[in-house]
Amino acid sequence: xATIYDIAEHLGLSPSTVSRALSGRGYCKEETRRKILQxxxxxxxxxxxxxxxxxxxxxSKILFAVPDICNPFYFDMIQxxxxxxxxxxxxxxxxDTKNSLTEELRAIQxxxxxxxxxxxxxxxxxxxxxxxxxxxxxxxxxxxNKYESxxxxxxxxxxxxxxxxxxxxxxxxxxxxxxxxxxxxxxPASEQTGYERYCGYRDALLESGLSEPENYVQEGDFTENxxxxxxxxxxxxxxxxxxxxxxxxxxxxxxxxxxxxxKGLSVPKDIALSGMDNLSICExxxxxxxxxxxxxxxxxGRAAELLLxxxxxxxxxxxxxxxQPRLVVRESSRSSVLNV
Amino acid sequence: xATIYDIAEHLGLSPSTVSRALSGRGYCKEETRRKILQxxxxxxxxxxxxxxxxxxxxxSKILFAVPDICNPFYFDMIQxxxxxxxxxxxxxxxxDTKNSLTEELRAIQxxxxxxxxxxxxxxxxxxxxxxxxxxxxxxxxxxxNKYESxxxxxxxxxxxxxxxxxxxxxxxxxxxxxxxxxxxxxxPASEQTGYERYCGYRDALLESGLSEPENYVQEGDFTENxxxxxxxxxxxxxxxxxxxxxxxxxxxxxxxxxxxxxKGLSVPKDIALSGMDNLSICExxxxxxxxxxxxxxxxxGRAAELLLxxxxxxxxxxxxxxxQPRLVVRESSRSSVLNV
DNA sequence: TTGAAAGCGCTAACAT
DNA sequence: ATGTTAGCGCTTTCAA
Numbered sequence: 001x002a003t004i005y006d007i008a009e010h011l012g013l014s015p016s017t018v019s020r021a022l023s024g025r026g027y028c029k030e031e032t033r034r035k036i037l038q039x040x041x042x043x044x045x046x047x048x049x050x051x052x053x054x055x056x057x058x059x060s061k062i063l064f065a066v067p068d069i070c071n072p073f074y075f076d077m078i079q080x081x082x083x084x085x086x087x088x089x090x091x092x093x094x095x096d097t098k099n100s101l102t103e104e105l106r107a108i109q110x111x112x113x114x115x116x117x118x119x120x121x122x123x124x125x126x127x128x129x130x131x132x133x134x135x136x137x138x139x140x141x142x143x144x145n146k147y148e149s150x151x152x153x154x155x156x157x158x159x160x161x162x163x164x165x166x167x168x169x170x171x172x173x174x175x176x177x178x179x180x181x182x183x184x185x186x187x188p189a190s191e192q193t194g195y196e197r198y199c200g201y202r203d204a205l206l207e208s209g210l211s212e213p214e215n216y217v218q219e220g221d222f223t224e225n226x227x228x229x230x231x232x233x234x235x236x237x238x239x240x241x242x243x244x245x246x247x248x249x250x251x252x253x254x255x256x257x258x259x260x261x262x263k264g265l266s267v268p269k270d271i272a273l274s275g276m277d278n279l280s281i282c283e284x285x286x287x288x289x290x291x292x293x294x295x296x297x298x299x300x301g302r303a304a305e306l307l308l309x310x311x312x313x314x315x316x317x318x319x320x321x322x323x324q325p326r327l328v329v330r331e332s333s334r335s336s337v338l339n340v
Numbered sequence: 341x342a343t344i345y346d347i348a349e350h351l352g353l354s355p356s357t358v359s360r361a362l363s364g365r366g367y368c369k370e371e372t373r374r375k376i377l378q379x380x381x382x383x384x385x386x387x388x389x390x391x392x393x394x395x396x397x398x399x400s401k402i403l404f405a406v407p408d409i410c411n412p413f414y415f416d417m418i419q420x421x422x423x424x425x426x427x428x429x430x431x432x433x434x435x436d437t438k439n440s441l442t443e444e445l446r447a448i449q450x451x452x453x454x455x456x457x458x459x460x461x462x463x464x465x466x467x468x469x470x471x472x473x474x475x476x477x478x479x480x481x482x483x484x485n486k487y488e489s490x491x492x493x494x495x496x497x498x499x500x501x502x503x504x505x506x507x508x509x510x511x512x513x514x515x516x517x518x519x520x521x522x523x524x525x526x527x528p529a530s531e532q533t534g535y536e537r538y539c540g541y542r543d544a545l546l547e548s549g550l551s552e553p554e555n556y557v558q559e560g561d562f563t564e565n566x567x568x569x570x571x572x573x574x575x576x577x578x579x580x581x582x583x584x585x586x587x588x589x590x591x592x593x594x595x596x597x598x599x600x601x602x603k604g605l606s607v608p609k610d611i612a613l614s615g616m617d618n619l620s621i622c623e624x625x626x627x628x629x630x631x632x633x634x635x636x637x638x639x640x641g642r643a644a645e646l647l648l649x650x651x652x653x654x655x656x657x658x659x660x661x662x663x664q665p666r667l668v669v670r671e672s673s674r675s676s677v678l679n680v
Numbered sequence: 681t682t683g684a685a686a687g688c689g690c691t692a693a694c695a696t
Numbered sequence: 697a698t699g700t701t702a703g704c705g706c707t708t709t710c711a712a
Contacts, residue, residue, distance in 0.1 A: 001452070001478070003705055014683045019707060026708085027681050044476070046452035050399070051705035053390035054688050061433070069422060075415050082409060082436060091455065092434050093401070096422060112341075112386035115431065136384070138341065254624065284594065286626030343689055354699045359691060366692085367697050391689035394704050 002043035010039050022047070053114070061091045062307060063119040065107040067099035068222065071251060073277045073296050074122065077144075080300025081120060088308060090117075099124055099221070108133045111141070118311050120144070120303045124222070125191035140310035142303045145192060146320075157310065159303045159321040163193070163276065166292035166325030167200030167246060170274040173290070173327055174244040175208050179272065183216040183242035185230040185252050194219070197248045197276070216242060220252045227255025235263045242271060244333070250275035250282060250291055257285070257332075273332045276325075287331035294325055342383035350379050362387070393454070401431045402647060403459040405447040407439035408562065411591060413617045413636050414462065417484075420640025421460060428648060430457075439464055439561070448473045451481070458651050460484070460643045464562070465531035480650035482643045485532060486660075497650065499643045499661040503533070503616065506632035506665030507540030507586060510614040513630075513667055514584040515548050519612065523556040523582035525570040525592050534559070537588045537616070556582060560592045567595025575603045582611060584673070590615035590622060590631055597625070597672075613672045616665075627671035634665055 004018040011018075013032070020026035021036040028036075039045075053059050062085060066074040082092055093116055097103035104123055108130065111119050118140040123130065126147045134141050135155045146160040174182050184201040187194030198217070205212050218233055220226030227247060234242060234256075247253035253275030260267050267273050267287055275282065278293035302321045309318050344358040351358075353372070360366035361376040368376075379385075393399050402425060406414040422432055433456055437443035444463055448470065451459050458480040463470065466487045474481050475495045486500040514522050524541040527534030538557070545552050558573055560566030567587060574582060574596075587593035593615030600607050607613050607627055615622065618633035642661045649658050 005705080015706080016684080016708075017682055019705095020682090023707080029681060032681080046449070048394070048705050049453040049455050050390050050393035051688090052707085054388070054394050054690090054704090055706045055708085057390075057688080059390065070419060072412065072415070075409075075412070078434070079410060082434075086436070091450075094418070094422075094432050094434050096426070109386070110431075113389040115389050281621055281624065284621065285624045345689080355689090356691075356700080357698055359689095360698085363691080369697060372697080388689050391704090392691085394688090394706085395690045395692090397704080 001048075002040075002045040003048070004045075006043055007036060007039045007045060010043065011035055057114070059114055059117050060089055061093055061116040062304075063093050063095055063107060063110060063116040063121075065095040065097050065104065065119060065121045065123075067097055067122060067124055069094070069096035071222065072279050072281070073249070073251075073294075076279070076296030077122075077300035077303075080297035080302075081304045082300075084301050084304035084308065097123070101125075101127070101130060104130050105133055108137065111137055111139045114139075118142075118307045120300070120307060124187060124193040140307055142307045142310075144299055144303060146322075147192075157306045157318055157320050159299050159306065159323065161294045161299065161323045161325055163292075163294070163325065164196045164200040164203075166276055166294070166327070167197045167248065168204040169200075169325070169327045170246050170276070170290070170292055171201050171204035172208070173274065173329065173333060174246070174272060175204065175210065177244075177272070177333075179243040180210060181213060181216070181241070181243045182210070183213070183218070183234050183245045184248075185218045185220055185227060185234070185245060185256060186248040187222050188219055194248065201246055213240075213242075215240075220248075220255070222249050222251060224251045224255040224258075227252025228258050229255070231256035231259030232262075235259055235265065241265075244272035245274075247273065247275045250277040250279045250289065253289055253291070253332075254281075254285070257289070267332050268334055272334075274327075278328055282328070282330065290330045290333035291328055292325045293328050295323060298323065341388075342380075342385040343388070344385070346383055347376060347379045347385060350383065351375055397454075399454055399457050400429055401433055401456040402644075403433050403435055403447060403450060403456040403461075405435040405437050405444065405459060405461040405463075407437050407462060407464055409434070409436035411562065412619050412621070413589070413634075416619070416636030417462075417640035417643075420637035420642075421644045422640075424641050424644035424648065437463070441465075441467070441470060444470050445473055448477065451477055451479045454479075458482075458647045460640070460647060464527060464533040480647055482646045482650075484639055484643060486662075487532075497646045497658055497660050499639050499646065499663065501634045501639065501663045501665055503632075503634070503665065504536045504540040504543075506616055506634070506667070507537045507588065508544040509540075509665070509667045510586050510616070510630070510632050511541050511544035512548070513614065513669065513673060514586070514612055515544065515550065517584075517612070517673075519583040520550060521553060521556070521581070521583045522550070523553070523558070523574050523585045524588075525558045525560055525567060525574070525585060525596060526588040527562050528559055534588065541586055553580075553582075555580075560588075560595070562589050562591060564591045564595040564598075567592025568598050569595070571596035571599030572602075575599055575605065581605075584612040585614075587613065587615045590617040590619045590629065593629055593631070593672075594621075594625070597629075607672050608674055612674075614667075618668055622668070622670065630670045630673035631668055632665045633668050635663060638663065 141156040143158040218230035274290040276292040278291040282289040481496040483498040558570035616632040618631040622629040
């Protein structure tokens with residue numbers, strides 16, 4: 001592949017003139033410029049991205065790190081991210097951290113090595129170790145969880161959806177229907193994301209004076225299959241069936257649905273069900289799934305906007321973004337008996 | 341950020357020794373090595389990826405270009421691609437070409453500028469212009485359509501699913517049920533992908549001596565919404581309703597389903613329906629959608645394998661891959677009346 | 681308006 | 697086992 005030196009030599013010019021002509025920065029006579037453009041095309045010239053990067057320190061790429069590449073939620077986020085970043089000339093590098101701290105640290109390391117100019121990171125569990133690594137970074141990072149270190153000196157921003165409120169709303173939705181035996185299938189309670197959502201469920205019960213029945217809280221890992229298994233456990237004791245199940249995300253709700261089908265239980269007639277994420281699939285499955293909308297696309301878009309601002313070193317104080325969830329009630333939680 | 345020079349100076353060594361110690365290539369006394377590693381960590385050293393790239397010519401990234409980032413089919417492909425590429429240390433850059441030739445050429449240009457070491461490209465319509473651009477490339481490319489230039493000197497490989505056979509099988513499935521008025525909703529017939537699939541429908545009809553009723557072939561663009569509109573057109577003349585509709589992909593089939601619902605028509609009782617891609621959602625919607633399985637994940641995996649081979653310059657003759665589709669019959673095409 | 685030259689951070693051939 | 701040096705391809709300051 002030809003370089004600017006080849007072009008320069010070909011025309012008896014200097015590389016710097018060629019560089020100026022090609023980049024459009026700096027003086028260059030129109031005629032010279034024309035000749036250079038022509039020679040570039042003749043010699044099949046293409047600028048070398050790595051050389052440019054080395055010199056300018058700009059990679060024009062951003063990293064998007066997700067805990068589970070199989071979850072459609074993140075693809076909705078990608079739409080939002082891409083719609084903001086692509087017009088600004090950024091490319092998206094997709095990294096699957098497999099919900100592993102080691103892999104998250106690896107993604108952070110990629111940023112240290114300047115694979116990208118910035119990163120949007122989704123994690124179920126930000127902890128001292130990865131937060132510290134992020135704070136040490138020079139490159140901007142946007143998270144999708146609320147997180148504030150004790151020091152208050154965090155070097156990242158976040159776009160945050162109040163999932164606690166979302167799960168609480170879903171739980172209250174069942175309570176207001178007069179349902180009492182409300183079960184919950186969450187993510188790992190040991191992780192931030194899982195714990196927050198669980199608290200939404202617990203607080204809703206507490207506030208209405210309901211008790212949290214034993215064995216009514218099951219843990220999954222946000223995958224469809226873990227939802228199926230948790231659902232199966234919940235339904236195993238047919239003498240104590242829950243009247244409703246709140247799931248911490250749609251994928252698990254779908255697994256629970258499958259478990260219900262298998263046990264011959266009808267949703268919502270026998271058991272009411274709600275999910276969270278409001279994936280487009282909620283609208284299409286049968287019964288249509290009641291879900292807490294988190295606006296994946298908007299999260300992605302807002303995160304990308306924050307990142308852009310940080311990368312441009314926008315002086316305007318960058319605020320974290322808090323989004324409110326919204327319960328979308330569909331068939332799976334409208335008991336025909338109760339007719340709510 | 342510290343460089344190997346900083347480390348070298350810090351220890352009174354030369355940069356090359358540091359480089360050798362860090363990369364593990366070339367001689368280095370164990371003790372020196374230890375000291376270097378320690379200094380690297382103290383100085384918070386991280387290798388600069390662009391410098392490495394410039395020197396070695398290797399980017400450790402591959403491009404995945406898709407015509408529509410909203411189609412879940414490609415996310416299934418990503419699973420397959422990532423599962424193969426990630427263990428080999430490659431990162432994935434996602435590019436949305438929006439089914440536009442210009443954008444496709446842009447993706448190709450990215451490769452010329454060495455943004456990545458190779459590319460997997462999905463396009464509905466390979467034509468002389470983009471194929472030529474690909475052939476001019478030095479970097480390896482794998483396509484997901486069958487394509488052979490007249491010259492026979494193509495510099496790419498492809499993973500190919502015989503969609504013609506797939507659509508034909510779906511059409512025959514309806515014919516074998518005794519259905520006669522079979523409509524088709526395809527992609528743009530002016531594009532390779534759309535035309536191939538249409539021919540599968542046409543040939544199935546021809547072979548069984550059925551005529552292709554007027555206005556029974558509608559065009560969409562593979563999105564859900566275009567399917568809805570095509571479906572609406574097909575169902576507008578209630579005196580001539582089709583008995584079955586073959587859709588060229590699942591997203592459009594889903595749109596058609598929506599159109600049927602809106603017209604108060606039941607699937608499969610009033611109209612049978614089939615899609616293509618066999619997205620996981622087919623299993624979950626109601627009625628469960630009959631679909632031609634294309635094995636997105638396998639396509640991705642095989643494409644990634646071919647690409648790896650080409651990048652390693654594997655001497656073993658690289659063969660193109662042809663995958664056979666498989667019709668998965670579900671509720672949407674099992675007419676309860678016919679009881680097939 | 682153009683050119684010369686240095687340098688971005690790394691690797692690797694060669695010399696010591 | 698370690699050091700010297702050149703160079704990957706580009707940008708940019710400074711000089712002409």
